[in-house]
Amino acid sequence: MTSVIPSQRLHSLDALRGFDMFWIMGAEEVVQALAKATGSPIFTTMAVELIHPQWNGFHFYDLIFPLFLFLAGVATPYSIGKELDKGKSKNELLLRVIKRGLVLVLLGLIYNNGLEIKPIAEIRFGSVLGRIGLAYMFANIIYLYTKQRGQIIWFGSLLLGYWLLFLIGAAPGFPAGDLTMEGNVASYLDRLIMPGRLYLGIHDPEGLTSTIPAIATALLGIYAGNLLKNNPMTMEKKAMHLFVLGIVSLALGQIWNFVLPINKNLWSSSFVLHVGGYSLLLLALFYYIIDVKGYQRWSFFFTIIGMNSILIYMSGRFIDWEYTTKAIFQWLGQLTGDPVNLVAMAICYLMVKWTFLYFMYKKNVFLRV
Secondary structure, eight states: OOOOOOSSOOHHHHHHHHHHHHIIIIIHHHHHHHHHHHOOHHHHHHHHHTSOOSSSSOOGGGGHHHHHHHHHHHHHHHHHHHHHHTTOOHHHHHHHHHHHHHHHHHHHHHHHHOSOOOOGGGOOOOOHHHHHHHHHHHHHHHHHHSOHHHHHHHHHHHHHHHHHHHHHOOOTTSOTTOOSTTTSHHHHHHHHHOOSOOTTSSOOTTOSTTHHHHHHHHHHHHHHHHHHHHOOSOHHHHHHHHHHHHHHHHHHHHHHTTTSOOOTTTTOHHHHHHHHHHHHHHHHHHIIIIIISOOOGGGHHHHHHHTTHHHHHHHHHHOOHHHHHHHHHHHHHHHHOTTHHHHHHHHHHHHHHHHHHHHHHHTTOOOOO
């Protein structure tokens, strides 16, 4: 979840990152409140899409995490690549990449467990930020020491190797290729090697083994970033290239789904291609509208979020936003009454957070890793 701020700024990158964070910052609660208040089939369907499936399958909510990791990859050619262009050594940049990755792992530990001393057995080590940190770190190391062809080979090898792991492995007592929560090889390996507690006891959706294919998600973002920064084709053709690649990725993900289900919990290879396809399509859309056509003003709302994404994510661990919202707007909820107050308070909750980010933006305060 690195908040890299490139000098040759892709305005669409900040806006899309903000659009992504918008949904976990409070927009999902607005939709859930609308579904409860109105009973509308449209909002009910949207509300279902904002809940993770229990195991196999895909909902829109499953896109938020991998899209963020993909965008961290997109930023790499504008950050690490820029430093290489300036003449910085690869070894010097390697230390910076490792530091960023480990800082994110540490922030993930703090987010999960707070600033509290606990026995190791009670600590959850797997985290969203930890996965982003490790995947970002290894993808950037690959970027530093390989050309684009090598990066593509790494991308394919990670996905195929991860699939092979499922084909030949399983937990003891289960047949090879078992993909249940208890029987799959990734969850079993996490139970063996990860210290502390797993999120679901026998499985952690941010486990160590399933971080392997997450590296491929970041590499796909690096490919897109390379295209946008370094390819000599016109901006319109770049957007079309991203769009076509997104369609192809979605199609391949659906085909692979027949033998390896799309599964966010396992970050399956088919899931990487599926969410990668949507990520490419969204990047193509935002890039075309904002950077190619120059329509930027509408995206300011999302850009404010995208420029301080780590701050708003970590703030949920230390700031009681619900308490703050009620302290300021409880009167509005009382005036509107049931069931409209659910919607009104959810919108206020979202806007309180956004106002905080806007204040940070005006003061030029950004939490960067």
